[in-house]
Amino acid sequence: MSKLTLGSYPHLLGFEQLERLLERTAKSGNEGYPPFNIEQTSDHSYRITLAVAGFSEANLAITVEDRQLVIRGRQQDDSEGRIYLHRGIAARQFQRTFVLAEGVEVGEAVIENGLLHVDLTRAVPEAVVKTISIRKG
Template structure:
């Protein structure tokens, strides 16, 4: 059985780039770490919250790459020879977490609070636009 893409729907024109973006995101390797929440804060705004205990602001980077919000975490290398862990249950591994952004969604501020990284997103409400296309007569000129 072959996979049906958006191109299989004749009324969906120009969505091939979106299909590629969704496929790339599905393959991006988000393995569940770090855990996160997405909450809707209004009709046109959202907040992504990632649990990043043990990471400081300088250990994290937030970028927008080809309509994807990418959050990366990498802790600075500390001198492990000085520390002896009897149990190490707090994850300190590097991570990358990606979120696809729809057209018109803008990233607002990012805030660290109590081991949580909050990233605010908003979409401007587009004005309703009606455009009339003139029809010219074909045939001999």
């Protein structure tokens, strides 16, 4: 069985970058931690919410790298000098990556009650109709 690519569809011109983007997303290694929601808050805006209980603002970093929203969390292991009888809450780090479409901008990020909210907006492109003249060769 051969792998289908966007290049194998003759009516899809110039989508090679989208194909590379899909491959990169598949390889991003996002695991199940931390859990997150993505909601549409209006016709042109979204909100990503991550469950980051135990993380403070200082433990979190949000960057946009090559059209990818990258959210990282690092906690310090403060177990030195403590004797745990049970340790179910581990100091854990994470990295979550979300691929952004052309025109999607990252807005505000707010942390409240153990949830990190990141707002995104999508610019609506103007509809452009262009007439191409035909000349005799």
